[in-house]
Amino acid sequence: MDDCNGCDPCTGLCKIAPEMAGAFKALGDANRLRIIHLLATDTTGTLGVSDLADILGISQPAASQHLKTLKSEGFVTSRREGFRVYFSFNRDRVLKFREHFDLMCGAVMDRCDRELVRKTAQKTSLNACVVFYSYTGVTRGVAERIRNACGCDLVEVKTVTGYSTFTAYTTGVLHSRRGVCDPILPDRIDVSRYDLLVIGTPVWAWKPAPAINAAVRALSGCEGKRAVVFCTNCGQPGETLPLLRSALASRGVEVAAAVSLTQEDLAARTAENDLIERIVEAYPLPVEDGQNTKTGLT
Protein backbone atom coordinates (compact mmCIF):
# COMPACT_ATOMS: atom_id res chain seq x y z
CA MET A 1 0.00 0.00 0.00
CA ASP A 2 1.26 3.51 -0.84
CA ASP A 3 1.15 5.50 2.42
CA CYS A 4 1.81 8.84 0.70
CA ASN A 5 -1.02 11.40 1.05
CA GLY A 6 0.50 13.52 -1.72
CA CYS A 7 0.56 16.70 0.43
CA ASP A 8 2.13 19.80 -1.09
CA PRO A 9 4.48 20.81 0.45
CA CYS A 10 5.43 17.29 1.67
CA THR A 11 5.67 17.16 5.47
CA GLY A 12 7.19 13.66 5.55
CA LEU A 13 4.48 12.68 8.06
CA CYS A 14 3.17 9.72 6.05
CA LYS A 15 6.54 8.00 6.29
CA ILE A 16 6.73 8.26 10.08
CA ALA A 17 3.01 7.72 10.83
CA PRO A 18 3.16 3.90 11.37
CA GLU A 19 6.18 4.18 13.65
CA MET A 20 4.62 7.07 15.60
CA ALA A 21 1.39 5.10 16.03
CA GLY A 22 3.39 2.18 17.52
CA ALA A 23 5.29 4.53 19.82
CA PHE A 24 2.11 6.25 21.04
CA LYS A 25 0.54 2.85 21.72
CA ALA A 26 3.58 1.78 23.76
CA LEU A 27 3.57 5.06 25.68
CA GLY A 28 -0.21 5.12 26.16
CA ASP A 29 -0.19 3.47 29.58
CA ALA A 30 0.55 5.09 32.96
CA ASN A 31 2.61 2.15 34.25
CA ARG A 32 4.74 2.04 31.10
CA LEU A 33 5.39 5.79 31.39
CA ARG A 34 6.36 5.25 35.04
CA ILE A 35 8.74 2.46 33.99
CA ILE A 36 10.38 4.82 31.49
CA HIS A 37 10.70 7.45 34.18
CA LEU A 38 12.18 4.95 36.66
CA LEU A 39 14.71 3.63 34.14
CA ALA A 40 15.61 7.13 32.92
CA THR A 41 16.37 8.29 36.46
CA ASP A 42 18.05 5.05 37.62
CA THR A 43 21.78 5.50 38.17
CA THR A 44 22.56 1.92 39.24
CA GLY A 45 21.71 0.14 35.96
CA THR A 46 20.48 -2.83 38.02
CA LEU A 47 16.69 -2.63 37.83
CA GLY A 48 15.05 -5.95 36.98
CA VAL A 49 11.44 -7.08 36.54
CA SER A 50 10.91 -7.81 40.24
CA ASP A 51 12.32 -4.43 41.33
CA LEU A 52 10.07 -2.58 38.90
CA ALA A 53 7.04 -4.70 39.87
CA ASP A 54 7.69 -3.92 43.58
CA ILE A 55 8.09 -0.17 43.02
CA LEU A 56 4.97 0.05 40.86
CA GLY A 57 2.93 -2.28 43.09
CA ILE A 58 1.98 -4.57 40.20
CA SER A 59 2.53 -8.31 39.55
CA GLN A 60 5.76 -9.55 37.96
CA PRO A 61 3.96 -10.91 34.87
CA ALA A 62 2.31 -7.49 34.40
CA ALA A 63 5.66 -5.68 34.72
CA SER A 64 7.22 -8.20 32.35
CA GLN A 65 4.47 -7.59 29.78
CA HIS A 66 4.94 -3.80 30.01
CA LEU A 67 8.71 -4.17 29.54
CA LYS A 68 8.15 -6.41 26.52
CA THR A 69 5.92 -3.74 24.91
CA LEU A 70 8.45 -0.96 25.60
CA LYS A 71 11.29 -3.15 24.30
CA SER A 72 9.44 -3.96 21.09
CA GLU A 73 9.16 -0.21 20.36
CA GLY A 74 12.81 0.33 21.27
CA PHE A 75 12.27 2.53 24.36
CA VAL A 76 13.91 0.00 26.68
CA THR A 77 16.90 -2.33 26.27
CA SER A 78 17.93 -5.28 28.43
CA ARG A 79 21.11 -7.11 29.33
CA ARG A 80 21.56 -10.48 30.98
CA GLU A 81 24.03 -11.02 33.83
CA GLY A 82 23.95 -14.61 35.04
CA PHE A 83 20.35 -15.42 35.97
CA ARG A 84 19.25 -11.81 36.15
CA VAL A 85 18.05 -9.48 33.39
CA TYR A 86 18.50 -5.74 33.86
CA PHE A 87 16.65 -3.04 31.98
CA SER A 88 17.80 0.38 30.72
CA PHE A 89 16.25 3.38 29.11
CA ASN A 90 17.12 3.92 25.42
CA ARG A 91 17.88 7.63 25.17
CA ASP A 92 18.39 7.57 21.38
CA ARG A 93 14.89 6.16 20.82
CA VAL A 94 13.33 8.93 22.90
CA LEU A 95 15.34 11.57 21.02
CA LYS A 96 14.07 10.11 17.73
CA PHE A 97 10.51 10.09 19.07
CA ARG A 98 10.85 13.75 20.08
CA GLU A 99 12.23 14.68 16.66
CA HIS A 100 9.28 12.99 14.93
CA PHE A 101 6.82 14.47 17.43
CA ASP A 102 8.19 17.97 16.71
CA LEU A 103 7.80 17.32 12.98
CA MET A 104 4.22 16.23 13.56
CA CYS A 105 3.42 19.27 15.75
CA GLY A 106 5.08 21.55 13.18
CA ALA A 107 2.90 20.17 10.40
CA VAL A 108 -0.21 20.49 12.57
CA MET A 109 0.73 24.08 13.49
CA ASP A 110 1.19 24.91 9.79
CA ARG A 111 -2.35 23.65 9.17
CA CYS A 112 -3.66 25.68 12.16
CA ASP A 113 -1.92 28.79 10.80
CA ARG A 114 -3.50 28.16 7.42
CA GLU A 115 -6.89 27.78 9.09
CA LEU A 116 -6.32 31.07 10.91
CA VAL A 117 -5.61 32.76 7.59
CA ARG A 118 -8.72 31.21 6.05
CA LYS A 119 -10.96 32.25 8.95
CA THR A 120 -9.60 35.75 9.56
CA ALA A 121 -8.76 36.95 6.09
CA GLN A 122 -11.53 34.89 4.47
CA LYS A 123 -8.98 33.69 1.94
CA THR A 124 -6.95 30.53 1.51
CA SER A 125 -3.92 32.53 0.48
CA LEU A 126 -2.83 36.14 0.93
CA ASN A 127 -1.68 38.32 -1.95
CA ALA A 128 1.46 39.16 -0.02
CA CYS A 129 5.18 38.96 -0.59
CA VAL A 130 7.89 38.09 1.95
CA VAL A 131 11.16 39.84 1.09
CA PHE A 132 13.99 38.49 3.22
CA TYR A 133 17.72 37.99 3.60
CA SER A 134 19.18 35.02 5.45
CA TYR A 135 22.83 34.26 6.12
CA THR A 136 22.58 30.98 8.07
CA GLY A 137 19.01 29.92 7.18
CA VAL A 138 17.04 30.95 10.29
CA THR A 139 15.21 33.87 8.65
CA ARG A 140 14.63 31.71 5.55
CA GLY A 141 12.94 29.08 7.78
CA VAL A 142 10.56 31.72 9.18
CA ALA A 143 9.85 33.08 5.67
CA GLU A 144 9.04 29.56 4.46
CA ARG A 145 6.66 28.94 7.36
CA ILE A 146 4.89 32.24 6.58
CA ARG A 147 4.61 31.06 2.97
CA ASN A 148 3.21 27.69 4.13
CA ALA A 149 0.63 29.44 6.33
CA CYS A 150 -0.33 32.32 4.04
CA GLY A 151 0.35 30.94 0.57
CA CYS A 152 2.25 34.12 -0.31
CA ASP A 153 5.31 34.68 -2.51
CA LEU A 154 8.93 34.69 -1.32
CA VAL A 155 11.73 36.91 -2.57
CA GLU A 156 15.11 35.98 -1.09
CA VAL A 157 17.78 38.60 -1.62
CA LYS A 158 21.42 37.55 -1.80
CA THR A 159 24.54 39.67 -1.60
CA VAL A 160 26.43 39.87 -4.89
CA THR A 161 29.63 39.19 -2.95
CA GLY A 162 28.96 36.38 -0.46
CA TYR A 163 30.12 36.69 3.14
CA SER A 164 32.44 34.20 4.82
CA THR A 165 32.18 33.82 8.61
CA PHE A 166 35.19 36.11 8.90
CA THR A 167 33.94 38.83 6.53
CA ALA A 168 30.41 38.69 8.01
CA TYR A 169 31.80 39.63 11.43
CA THR A 170 34.21 42.25 10.03
CA THR A 171 32.98 43.91 6.82
CA GLY A 172 29.35 42.82 7.34
CA VAL A 173 29.16 44.19 10.87
CA LEU A 174 30.84 47.43 9.75
CA HIS A 175 28.34 47.79 6.91
CA SER A 176 25.35 47.14 9.13
CA ARG A 177 26.59 49.59 11.78
CA ARG A 178 26.93 52.25 9.08
CA GLY A 179 23.60 51.40 7.44
CA VAL A 180 25.34 50.50 4.16
CA CYS A 181 23.33 48.92 1.31
CA ASP A 182 25.30 45.91 0.04
CA PRO A 183 24.87 45.18 -3.68
CA ILE A 184 22.16 42.49 -3.92
CA LEU A 185 20.36 40.27 -6.35
CA PRO A 186 17.67 40.83 -7.43
CA ASP A 187 18.57 44.51 -7.64
CA ARG A 188 14.95 45.55 -8.27
CA ILE A 189 11.97 44.09 -6.41
CA ASP A 190 8.64 44.99 -7.99
CA VAL A 191 5.95 44.71 -5.31
CA SER A 192 3.27 46.72 -7.08
CA ARG A 193 0.89 43.76 -7.39
CA TYR A 194 0.90 42.81 -3.69
CA ASP A 195 -1.57 43.93 -1.00
CA LEU A 196 0.90 43.43 1.87
CA LEU A 197 4.68 43.26 2.25
CA VAL A 198 6.54 41.23 4.85
CA ILE A 199 10.19 42.11 5.34
CA GLY A 200 12.51 39.80 7.29
CA THR A 201 16.14 40.21 8.34
CA PRO A 202 18.66 38.69 10.72
CA VAL A 203 20.08 41.17 13.25
CA TRP A 204 23.67 42.14 12.54
CA ALA A 205 25.34 44.27 15.19
CA TRP A 206 21.95 45.39 16.59
CA LYS A 207 20.85 46.60 13.15
CA PRO A 208 19.29 45.22 9.95
CA ALA A 209 21.67 43.17 7.77
CA PRO A 210 23.17 45.36 4.96
CA ALA A 211 21.41 43.24 2.33
CA ILE A 212 18.01 44.22 3.75
CA ASN A 213 18.94 47.91 3.69
CA ALA A 214 19.53 47.35 -0.02
CA ALA A 215 16.30 45.36 -0.42
CA VAL A 216 14.25 48.24 1.01
CA ARG A 217 15.94 50.58 -1.46
CA ALA A 218 15.34 48.11 -4.33
CA LEU A 219 11.54 47.98 -3.77
CA SER A 220 9.52 49.40 -6.60
CA GLY A 221 5.79 50.09 -6.58
CA CYS A 222 5.78 50.06 -2.77
CA GLU A 223 4.41 53.55 -2.08
CA GLY A 224 1.22 53.52 -0.04
CA LYS A 225 1.53 49.82 0.85
CA ARG A 226 1.41 48.28 4.30
CA ALA A 227 4.14 46.04 5.72
CA VAL A 228 4.89 43.73 8.62
CA VAL A 229 8.57 43.49 9.56
CA PHE A 230 10.37 40.83 11.55
CA CYS A 231 13.92 40.13 12.63
CA THR A 232 15.56 36.93 13.89
CA ASN A 233 18.28 37.29 16.50
CA CYS A 234 20.00 35.87 19.56
CA GLY A 235 18.18 38.08 22.03
CA GLN A 236 19.71 41.46 21.19
CA PRO A 237 17.66 43.02 18.38
CA GLY A 238 18.86 46.53 19.32
CA GLU A 239 17.58 49.16 16.88
CA THR A 240 16.79 46.73 14.05
CA LEU A 241 13.01 47.04 13.98
CA PRO A 242 12.80 50.85 14.46
CA LEU A 243 15.46 51.32 11.74
CA LEU A 244 13.58 49.05 9.35
CA ARG A 245 10.36 50.89 10.14
CA SER A 246 11.87 54.30 9.33
CA ALA A 247 13.63 53.02 6.18
CA LEU A 248 10.29 51.71 4.93
CA ALA A 249 8.50 54.93 5.94
CA SER A 250 10.95 56.85 3.75
CA ARG A 251 9.78 54.61 0.85
CA GLY A 252 6.14 55.42 1.61
CA VAL A 253 5.43 52.08 3.31
CA GLU A 254 3.49 52.01 6.58
CA VAL A 255 4.66 49.35 9.05
CA ALA A 256 1.62 47.82 10.75
CA ALA A 257 3.54 45.43 13.03
CA ALA A 258 7.14 44.64 13.97
CA VAL A 259 8.10 41.30 15.54
CA SER A 260 11.43 40.13 17.00
CA LEU A 261 12.09 36.38 17.05
CA THR A 262 14.84 34.81 19.17
CA GLN A 263 16.07 31.22 18.85
CA GLU A 264 13.98 30.28 21.94
CA ASP A 265 10.88 31.88 20.41
CA LEU A 266 11.45 29.87 17.26
CA ALA A 267 11.79 26.62 19.18
CA ALA A 268 8.53 27.31 21.03
CA ARG A 269 6.80 28.68 17.92
CA THR A 270 4.74 31.10 20.04
CA ALA A 271 6.27 34.32 18.65
CA GLU A 272 6.14 32.86 15.16
CA ASN A 273 2.41 32.21 15.52
CA ASP A 274 2.08 35.76 16.81
CA LEU A 275 3.88 36.97 13.67
CA ILE A 276 1.45 35.09 11.44
CA GLU A 277 -1.49 36.56 13.39
CA ARG A 278 -0.02 40.04 12.92
CA ILE A 279 0.35 39.43 9.18
CA VAL A 280 -3.28 38.33 8.91
CA GLU A 281 -4.44 41.32 10.99
CA ALA A 282 -2.43 43.73 8.86
CA TYR A 283 -3.75 42.29 5.61
CA PRO A 284 -6.16 44.75 3.97
CA LEU A 285 -9.47 42.97 3.54
CA PRO A 286 -11.63 43.41 0.46
CA VAL A 287 -14.26 46.11 0.77
CA GLU A 288 -17.71 44.62 0.23
CA ASP A 289 -20.65 46.92 -0.49
CA GLY A 290 -18.60 49.85 0.76
CA GLN A 291 -17.90 48.06 4.08
CA ASN A 292 -14.61 46.57 5.31
CA THR A 293 -15.54 42.99 6.29
CA LYS A 294 -13.05 42.82 9.17
CA THR A 295 -13.47 46.19 10.87
CA GLY A 296 -17.07 46.84 9.91
CA LEU A 297 -15.92 50.34 8.91
CA THR A 298 -17.11 51.96 5.75
Ligand SMILES: Cc1cc2nc3c(=O)[nH]c(=O)nc-3n(C[C@H](O)[C@H](O)[C@H](O)COP(=O)(O)O)c2cc1C
Ligand atom coordinates in the same frame (compact mmCIF):
# COMPACT_ATOMS: atom_id res chain seq x y z
C1 LIG B 1 27.62 39.15 11.57
C2 LIG B 1 26.57 38.80 12.58
C3 LIG B 1 26.18 39.72 13.55
C4 LIG B 1 25.17 39.40 14.48
N1 LIG B 1 24.80 40.33 15.39
C5 LIG B 1 23.78 40.04 16.26
C6 LIG B 1 23.31 41.03 17.20
O1 LIG B 1 23.76 42.17 17.26
N2 LIG B 1 22.31 40.66 18.04
C7 LIG B 1 21.74 39.40 18.03
O2 LIG B 1 20.84 39.14 18.83
N3 LIG B 1 22.16 38.46 17.13
C8 LIG B 1 23.15 38.76 16.25
N4 LIG B 1 23.56 37.82 15.33
C9 LIG B 1 22.86 36.52 15.29
C10 LIG B 1 21.80 36.48 14.18
O3 LIG B 1 21.02 37.65 14.17
C11 LIG B 1 20.85 35.32 14.38
O4 LIG B 1 21.56 34.12 14.53
C12 LIG B 1 19.87 35.21 13.23
O5 LIG B 1 18.75 34.44 13.61
C13 LIG B 1 20.50 34.57 12.01
O6 LIG B 1 19.58 34.60 10.95
P1 LIG B 1 19.92 33.94 9.53
O7 LIG B 1 20.18 32.47 9.79
O8 LIG B 1 18.68 34.12 8.72
O9 LIG B 1 21.10 34.60 8.97
C14 LIG B 1 24.56 38.12 14.42
C15 LIG B 1 24.95 37.20 13.46
C16 LIG B 1 25.94 37.53 12.54
C17 LIG B 1 26.34 36.53 11.48
